[in-house]
Amino acid sequence: MAYDDTDFDKVIPRQGTGSLKWDGAHAHFGGEVLPMWVADMDFAVPRIVIADLQKRLEHPIFGYPSNGPDMLQAADDWMAKRHGWRPEPGVTGMVSGVVPALFAAVRAFTQPGDPVIVMPPVYPPFMTAVRKNARELLLVPLQNNGAGVYEMHWAALENAVRNAKLLLLCSPHNPTGRVWTASELQRLGALCASAGCVVVSDEIHADLSHAEHTPFPALFPRSVLLTSAGKSFNIAGMGGGIAILPDPELRQRFHDEIHRSQIHQINTCALTAMTSAWRHGAEWQTALRGYLADNASFMGEYLTHALPAVVYRRPEFGYLAWLDVHRYGSDETLARRLRQTRLGLNPGPSFGPGGEGFVRLNFATPRSVLERGLERLQQTLLG
Ligand SMILES: Cc1ncc(COP(=O)(O)O)c(C=O)c1O
CATH class of the missing domain: 3.90.1150.10 (Aspartate Aminotransferase, domain 1)
Known part of the structure; x- marks a missing residue:
């Protein structure tokens, strides 16, 4: 199918493609x-993503892919170019998807019964990641000023971090539309760091920010950044993502958990598509x-x-x-x-x-x- 990839006005029928949104x-x-x-x-x-996929498909052998060094390099380069922060070499790793990684983070950094902070209204898997792993869901709802502007509830957070070992942050925040400012993230990070509460920041929507987005570990290295090219390049159905953990101790715990739950790999097509998107998109x-x-x-x-x-x-x-x-x-x-x-x-x-x-x-x-x-x-x- 020949197409102009920036003709966003063009209606492309999706029925019959096995799409959850349309067929489901x-x-x-x-x-x-x-x-x-x-x-x-x-x-x-x-x-270019389609062209790179086609090129890969021309080779008729689809054995196991290697551990994706090209993709990880492309991910770090993209982070530096798009968000002005380059992770140290070796701290970015593969995961099979952002949601599986969110679930794994809950298991890696808490024990059953431990409280985990989530700030609703939020993307529903944040809550299921806590509940399905039998942790206690500590909800600290965002505050809406009535005109649709959301802020974190600082007083409630101050209380909550005293008990919780983990906070799941959606940055930018789906569905409220907020791109957290560097000073909000600074305040949150300082609060969590002083209480020893680890922040896992899901930044899958960050590339599509209109405001400046700050990667959380750029401010607080003892944290986890999860993302992928899935949302911002429309390749979510391929699967795959990355986890960035600058802190060696957290990285080891997360590494152990994703190997225990076997979500540390990405398929060949996703590796090709993500690498291409980050390099050329x-x-x-x-x-x-x-x-x-x-x-x-x-x-x-x-x-x-x-x-x-x-x-x-x-x-x-x-x-x-x-x-x-x-x-x-x-x-x-x-x-x-x-x-x-x-x-x-x-x-x-x-x-x-x-x-x-x-x-x-x-x-x-x-x-x-x-x-x-x-x-x-x-x-x-x-x-
Ligand atoms: C905040 C957020 N995280 C993660 C995902 C999905 O991530 P993945 O498809 O890599 O599991 C979505 C999809 O809507 C999302 O909005």
């Missing part, structure tokens, strides 16, 4: 919907960020005119809009209406406490599709 929507929502839920993008990946990603920023503005203008009682704060990164729709009815009413208007959104309550009255809308889609989605949202909310 029927089972998930109990019927056909316009899917604006799962966090992947309806955009083609950079052409910068220009494409800059164009993508521009398109996403324009979609965010388009959405803001639409909502201001059509649905002024929706509280929408333009996200500081990426493509996830966190919409406060509580003025239009209860979560139950909203769920019923969404089924009628056939719009597939993530319900706010699935992101934990503080998600009531919200929905998350994925706007990584051509503008014409976004417009259709917003029309359906209007029908949904105005009944």
Whole structure:
């Protein structure tokens, strides 16, 4: 399929590709919907990534890959180029995905029953990583100022870190749209360091930040950074990720755990795609960020005119809009209406406490599709 990889207006049908967002929507929502839920993008990946994959596929042997030195070098170079911080040689390692690594981090740094801090509303696996590993979920909800601006709850955190050995940070924060500032991260890190609480920072959305993003271990080396090229280059379905642990003791504990749970490897295609994306994808990603920023503005203008009682704060990164729709009815009413208007959104309550009255809308889609989605949202909310 020939395509212009920065023609983000082009609608590329995804039905029949085994996509969770499109093909899986029927089972998930109990019927056909316009899917604006799962966090992947309806955009083609950079052409160079496809070309590098094709080149690899031309070699007809797919034995076990080596331990990915090219990919790890590409990851470190990307971190330095995109986020201005170069990890020391040897501290970046492979994991089979960011979520498996999050689960492994819980096991590596805590014992069953230990409290682990999570700040909802947040990407749901943060909470399941704690619960499924039989740790105590210590929720310290973010504070919303009512206009959609979220901050950490400093007073509650000060209390919580006294008990917890681990804090799972989403940086930038899905779904609230925040890119934490260096001074917020500094304050959080200082608080955790003084209490001996390890911070695991999931930075998978960082590349799509519009504001400056600070990698957590650049400030506090005794921490863990998890990321991948999955979100920001739209190759999440390939799997794979990296874990950066500058601290030797934490690195050893994490290394032991990912080997115990056998999540320390990445398949050949993912290695090829991630290496290619990080090496050659910068220009494409800059164009993508521009398109996403324009979609965010388009959405803001639409909502201001059509649905002024929706509280929408333009996200500081990426493509996830966190919409406060509580003025239009209860979560139950909203769920019923969404089924009628056939719009597939993530319900706010699935992101934990503080998600009531919200929905998350994925706007990584051509503008014409976004417009259709917003029309359906209007029908949904105005009944
Ligand atoms: C914050 C966050 N972390 C991790 C993931 C998924 O990571 P992976 O596919 O590497 O397991 C997502 C996907 O939406 C996410 O939003």
